[in-house]
Amino acid sequence: MHPTSSVALDDFAAAAPHDSSPHDARLWRFLLRHGSGAMAYSSLQPGALHFVHEQLGYLAYIPVRHPLFAPRGMHVVIGDPVAAKADFAALLDAYAAANDAAVTVFLDIGRDFADVVSARGYPVNEFGVNWNIELAGFDAELRGKHYSHLRRWRNKARSEGVEVQEGRLGELDGAELRELNREWLSRKGGKDLAGLVRPLILYDEEGVRYFWARRQGRLLALAVFDPMYRDGRVIGYLHNASRAIKEAPNGTNDAIVLQAINQFKAEGREVLSLGLSPLALKSGEAYPHNRLVARGFDFIYRRCSFIYPCQGNFFHKEKYCAQQQPSFIAGIPTLKLYHLLGILRALGTL
Structure with missing residues (x-):
């Protein structure tokens, strides 16, 4: 599922760092064109791997394996695909066909990609709000x-x-x-x-x-x-x-x-x-979803500040009077409550 051949870079790639490896240059090709999402630059972070489609774009993910909550492997995809919105569906289908993990969790995605994932029959839960x-x-x-x-x-x-x-x-x-x-x-x-x-x-x-x-x-x-x-x-x-x-x-x-x-x-x-206020401002689930996951998120938001101060994060960002955009989380082939532990593992909190 990783790219194996080089690409002819277009004019956008010329803005990439001069010391970029061929792999980095491929990411920059799409990032400079389609990286308007808040999490797009985070796709370059250390530890992230990438599913790259030569014509469409790429997904960045953190691989997780754990004997209890990810024994067969889990990919935690970071944000929306770095691609044109019109290509989200084709890129998701290409990823699903090549995926070598038992479970994929799409973390902090917007409504456009959530529409695509839900249309494929996968559960989509609310995950919080982003502030712009x-x-x-x-x-x-x-x-x-x-x-x-x-x-x-x-x-x-x-x-x-x-x-x-x-x-x-x-x-x-x-x-x-x-x-x-x-x-x-x-x-x-x-x-x-x-x-x-x-x-x-x-x-x-x-x-x-x-x-x-x-x-x-x-x-x-x-x-x-x-x-x-x-x-x-x-x-x-x-x-x-x-x-x-x-x-x-x-x-x-x-x-x-x-x-x-x-x-x-x-x-x-x-x-x-x-950025994101995770698990905040629940306004009602917009898609077919996992109810246990929704309840788990609500419990973490209200009672688990030792994991992350969700309420304090929301209170502080709210004072900037920014626009709120819903954030979602989705799973392939499904989203289970115990997958949250895998997510926390990927984020470095476990």
Whole structure:
């Protein structure tokens, strides 16, 4: 199911990094043309494998094998296919025909791909909401009652002397950057997550933007923004990763995001994605689905903050007054409750 022959790259591939391997170049060919989804750039993350169709596009997945919940293998596919929406069905059929895993779980997919998967008879459950800020309409002055939390967080950071700037990671002291990452991870279980959150890479990456905050010269926080592409141009960014030391004043991360929003808006970008709030805002299942999985998600959202602070994530992102888009999860040939353990394994939480 992996590609075995090279392709003739089109003009889009010319924008790929010059040191890309042939495999990377194939991914960039489709990413630069069809990578407008928030999770598209995450398809390049370490540990991800790829099903590539030479004419249509590709799927990125994390392979999982476990003696209890994935004894015959599981693929956890990350986000929508990197392909034209018109080709989703053909790409899914090609993947299903070549699939060498007993189960495939499609994680954090949008309505267009969910329509295709459901039409093939596979169960599709709601998975949460994604948040998109339309930059042209965002009020940089944060006026009005609905922005009151953001104003308070931004003003708190300013009053504490927090200063934000953009640059390349290569401009930072390596030891300082590694210490920021180590200190943050030590409070988050000691390891980075994968899949839904692309792991932080401690060197400059193609197209990725970096903003950080300092106070009196000390590095307080870092935020990473992944590019979103359409027809060879950057249309926006995903706020993918954040790091902050424990002593960072409240509002430091929001001060970084707000400055990034203003910068991207000034450049004429279309959108900033705040990413997924998993298992949040259940509005009723839109497709034939597994009811036990739906109940399991609801229980995790309400009672399992030790796994992931779902409610806190939703509360914070809601204050940006972004547009909400439903996210879905689907399974081939089916989606069972115990598959959740396989998903948690793939994401690095087990």
